[in-house]
Amino acid sequence: MAYFAKIEKQTDPFDDSNEDYWVVTNVVAISNDTPLAVGKLGDHTGHVQGEDYCRKLFKTGTWKQTSYNTRRGTHYQSDGTISEDQSLALRANYAGIGKIYNPAKDVFIDAQPFASWSLSAQNVWTGPIAYPTVTTYISDDGLSTERVYRIRWNEAGQKWTAVKTDPPQDFKTSLDSVHEKDNNPQGTVDWNPATFAWDAV
Incomplete structure (x- = not known):
């Protein structure tokens, strides 16, 4: 299966700024056996063909492929172990509904939870004070x-x-x-x- 996220531009959905955000509003799963103009979806190593397929199928919206097994820039096997082929780590994180697509970095991230938090190199929001080590x-x-x-x-x-x-x-x-x-x-x-x-x- 291949997963694709529909993103919509929304103005200021989370704070009082005037910034525009690309927000994930839907995620669909498409079979790799889906026939395209040339071959099947699974035959294409890129993601443009699948994104075009979703746009034509649903007749609206902007679509971006996402990886169900990618978290914090790392791709994992279904058993939770790290994949040997990290070229599968697409766009940093899986694009759940409500996540934000950052076009400058071409990644999916969570909405900023607090004004004081910043985005790490792994595209994860972190607070100004590290999370407690005693839990x-x-x-x-x-x-x-x-x-x-x-x-x-x-x-x-x-x-x-x-x-x-x-x-x-x-x-x-x-x-x-x-x-x-x-x-x-x-x-x-x-x-x-x-x-x-x-x-x-």
Whole structure:
């Protein structure tokens, strides 16, 4: 199968700038056995023939071929191992709906998640502070259970923030004896890039 993304130019779909973006609005799969004017789709090493085929088939739009097994500029086999033939790594990333086509780089990328994030050499958005290296903790449940932090980027504070994921705990309010659920008994923690540790807030 070969995959093709329909892209449409949209003005300012994500922020308050006046920039135009090529946004992926549809992705279709076409059989490599599809007959073309000359041979079959799978006979052509380039992607122009398939893109022209989609344009004629759907009678509208701009189409770009995309690779289902390409992520961050690397092509992978179906079993998850890296392919020996990296010429198959087409346009940096698979073009899911909502992704952006960058014509200057001829790649597909995610929409910029935050204004402070920049595009890496691998065409992936990265924050001004590296992602935390500590993603789990030992629970205070008496069983020493390893649990995962729920991590998110705090754009206003320019920092990584997390909450622990222990199950809700029962407690009694100070006003009455009705049992309620404390969904975050440990509170929030902030990542400290200087010490590579989480600090309680």
